[in-house]
Amino acid sequence: MAAILEAQGLSKRYHGFTLHDISLEVPAGSVFGVFGPTGAGKTTLMKLLARQIPASGGTVRVFGLSYDDREKEIKNRIGYVPQEPSFYLERSVEYNARFAASFYERWDGGAFYRMLDEFKVGREKTFKRLSRGQKTLFSIALALSHGADLLILDEPTAGLDVILRRTILERLRAFAAKEEKTFIVASHITDGLEDIAEYVIFLDNGKLVYQAEKDELLARWKRIHYKEGALPPDVVAQMTDVRRQPFSSSGLVRDFAALRAALEPSIARGEVKVENARLDDVLIAMHQGD
């Protein structure tokens, strides 16, 4: 599948934090998840990908174009939802919408106002009176209303209640399924966005520590449930996040295929059960230095 966004050697230096040498390719029509703990550099990476801040090094190409000479064209085709939405705070929602609309070539006002009504964001309210969640909803409506082919969403469900979070997830799922849209979503795992991601990268301390298709990742990483003594010690030694309990212990393995042969007899005897690892378990294992 062709890449809709390519980043090469992308870096950003701040006082006290550096995002190191990130290279990635986002396939067209995919949902690309950027995961990592707080302070890993997710927001910085998203800002760099959406050209909200200048990079200290490296390049980003979107739709095969460079921001250096085709920024306007690229930004007409991307929708960016920042973690901390920043608009004209003293002006109304309506004013901010009209202001933004005047820049887009394919603005769909009908779709935008339908979403605003659905999200119950009052048009006449001044922006500073909106809650953080409502500001995010406004950003999402804006991002989904100008025919963007690529959406860059930085923790879009942060600050939303459970019901709104589900509404947003459903909206994004439907959008991803129905149309040839590409999403790059930065998220803390556990907000439900990991379910819709097809590709995942993990950032930790400003570094890209893992990049793969989610299915491939989940095929490699497994959680093994076993009875004490049922597994050869060398297999147990290769596990991380081992949780010992009286009747059934469990641990994570990072390359299940390599251990399958050693585990087959125990699986056959019913002493071992294998299940897909959860993304948050994998992230924690990687964060702890596995």
Next chain:
Amino acid sequence: MSAILRKSSFFYISHLCTFVIPPLYMLAEPRNRSVLAVMALWIPVWLSSSVLWSERQESYAFLRMLPVTDRRIVRTKFGLALGFAIVYWLVVSLFIRAAWGSTPQYAGYMALTSLACATALVLAGGWLIVSWRFGQTVLTAAVMAFVVTGILSTWFVDVKRRVRGGGIWEITPEWLAEAPWFYHVLLFAAALAAFYGLMRIAIRIKTRSET
């Protein structure tokens, strides 16, 4: 683009509206024409203040989300300052012509207006750079200090004039006050060249700035 122009021009226009105050004052005191001359000194103060307030209301993080380049934003902001510097000069020139058009002081007052306008233009470019390089807090402090100094200086000049007699035009450098008209053109050309240079610097600064 016109959306940025419309939004940013609000403060320039509202400052322009205050230019009707001196003529209104003259209706009450027809003999006190010098109040019109003070308007020339207002140009740098009012243009600086317009830049300050329009920058304080700006959200560059929002603009960066939209399909518009930093280069275009910088050019629009500089264009706006240039446009209103010319409008301020035109308005003040008209008042001065109406008040002193047939007197020997006219050339001096016009020279003062041109000098103030050229200074205002360069200052406006400088303030925009300060805003994008050092942020709005530094810009606010710097412009407020300038505005206060400007108002106090204007007051001081006016008091001095009242004590010693003579006109505000006397603060204009002699070489300019007595110079032929094309010196004004040269003065504006020099100011425009400096303004253009500042705009080039501003584009570099803005494209590298975090917001």
